[in-house]
Amino acid sequence: MNIDLSSRTAVVTGSTGGIGFAIAAGLARAGADVTIVGRSQTSVDAALAKLGGATDRARIRGVAADAGTAKGCAVLVAAVPEADILVNNLGIYGARDFFDISDAEWEEVLSVNVMSGVRLARHYAKGMRDRGWGRIQFVSSESALNIPVEMVHYGVSKAAVQGVSRGLAKVLAGSGVTVNSILPGPTRTEGAVEMLRALATERGVEADEMEALFLQENRPSNLLGRFADPDEVAAMSVYLASAQASATTGSALRVDGGTVESIA
Template identity: 55%
Template structure:
């Protein structure tokens, strides 16, 4: 299968590292003009430099904006008025006991993990409607199905991603615009590496992350963490013309962790 996204503009939120960066790289290699976002200019610049090496000849650009609030999206929409492919990847996570999570933290997780996707979709959907073509992808998590006891505030936001993607897809019935959610399982992004093995080598982090999967995600069929690129492969496909009949779906790249049929 040859995926050709030439002539399409893709915006990937939270894409300076991890799964977001892998998605940006995959889309760029498929020919899309890719827009990278991050909060710090130095991170954006570093990501663009890597992309230009990973996807030679690709059109890539980036913006340092805080997409954890409405003002950030207003700024980004002015800078990038056109978008054919939107990947709502921006998200935060972190373990915390339920009775120690204050109201402000619940609000912060909701603003970043849920409202960022709502605001982005609302901003660029009119342009997709005019073209009668578009792809919107919400990066959720297997935690949307298996709510983690130590990250309940994170899990509920990932469930919300799935619900919004499904509802938005239904609202676009009969159009050329598809909306889906992708649910990664444990994935060795930079954030996860820092959580399981702060300050240690990549090899050590991989070993510890795989041990975490076997101990705490015993239902995993893969029995290891995924790579960001393995998740990105699914996202690039969903964004392609070949995926035109896939919409309203919750697509799992979880290594079989969610023990449901």
């Protein structure tokens, strides 16, 4: 399958590292003009340098803005008023006992994980609809379906993301704009590696062994038997951004290593 996005522009939030960076790189390799978004100019500049070395097929730019806030979203849309592809990847997470999660922490995770995508989709979808073509993606998680006991607030926020994605797909039905959510499972991002390293030190085991232990203890239904690579998640995003995915909308597509115990 030859995916050619050379005539398309893309905005990817939370894209200075992890899954977001892999998605930005994948879209750029497919020929799209890509805007990466991060909270600091330093992280954006580092990602631009790294991404520039990954492909020479696309024009790449960066915007330093905290897309988890209304002000940051306004900065982003002012810098990049229109886009053909919007990937709402920005998200925060962290293990926390349910009884210790404060109202402020609930509000923060919902604001960053849900409202960032709502604000940006509300802006960019209008232009996509008017032009008759567009791709909007929300990066959710298998935790939306398997709410993790160690971070209920995160799972709830990702379930809300899927609700927004499905609802917006219905709003844009027949417009030429597709809206989908992607559900990664355990993925070997920088944050996950750091978490596993800390757990390994705490448990007195090697980091590689900790990955297997984490899956056995926290995601026992995982069929892959390992953490996914960010590029494996990005491949789904690039496909959904393509012309070949024109009949896929309102869907939640899993890249979860078989973690979710469901055949539907």
